Amino acid sequence: MDLQLHGKKALVTGASQGIGRESAVVLAEEGCGLLLASRNAARLEEVAEAIRTEHGVPVDTLAADLSVETGRQRLVSSVGELDVLVNNAGAIPQGNLQEIDNETWQRAWDLKVFGYISLARSLYAKLAARRGVIVNIIGAAGEGFPSGYIAGATGNAALMAFTRALGKEAARDGMRVVGINPGPVATPRHENRARAQAEREFGDPDRWPEFAAGLPYGRAATPREIASAVAFLASPRSGYTNGTIVTINGGPDC
Known part of the structure; x- marks a missing residue:
């Protein structure tokens, strides 16, 4: 199926490994030009060069710490025209309420929760100008609420609400906001x-x-199974999907 993404421009955060890396690969297969961001410059450039060689699309990279606003704004300032934002950078640690102290909780949310929100806000006008799409990679803990992953469960639930609320505004501006809740990947x-x-x-x-x-x-799940959903939801083939969270965890109540 042609996802009608050829010639589009996508920004993928957390793109040096895992779901982010595979999302970049699948978008490149569909003909998207890419801007890839993560903290690890060497690993990021390795991913970019492999994609350029295999798929022949333009790929730019920016190594930045997206847990701080200065890093996020460095990334924003390097973005030209943009059709797709894939918010993926984030790694919230395991632990219950007593195990996750305030500093750890704040640091984890600065990257994933506030990072997603800040990039969406900063890039919203660019995306709206091209009737673009934001895809938030969130996590199934936002639905299951495991107490042993309390910071992640709470942060993911917040991002689910953010995705749905922003989707209401996005529809009025001709763009879309969607989320994916992966289970184990x-x-x-x-x-x-x-x-x-x-x-x-x-x-x-x-x-x-x-x-x-x-x-x-x-x-x-494999990273490619999640990445394929990213590409589809970002594409015109899914043009009536907005404010929706897609759970990919192998089945109901899994």
Whole structure:
């Protein structure tokens, strides 16, 4: 299916690995030019060069700390015309209310929650001028509310509300705002968290693959499965989808 994205320009944050990296690849396959952002300059340029070589689309990069407003505004100032913003940068740590102190909670939200909000605000006019799309990669904890991931669950729920509320405004301006709530996804971060859990529960981090047995289909989602949804929701093929959160977790109540 041609997603009618050829020649569009997309900004993907957190693009050096995982869902962000794969989203950049899938958008490039559809003919999008890219601006990729993350903290790690070397890894970011490696991703960009691979995409340029494989897909022949223009790819720019900017290494920036998106947890601070100066970093976000550095990124904003480098953006020209823009059709798609994929907000993906963020890694909120596990822990219950007593384990996540105020500083850790604030630092995590500065990147993911306030980072998404700030970029959406700063780039809204550019996106509206081209009837663009914001895709927020959020997380299924915003629906399930696990107490052992309280900062993430609360932040994700806030971003779900933000996505739906901004979607109402976006419709009046001819643009769209959508979200994706992935469940477990086979990324380096997922493996690191599973290793830590296996160490706690089994005393052996190498037993982390055993946790997949309890997941739908006996596995986590692949980054490409999430990235394919990103591309579709960002495309004119999904042009009547707005203010919507799509959950990708293997099935109802999984």
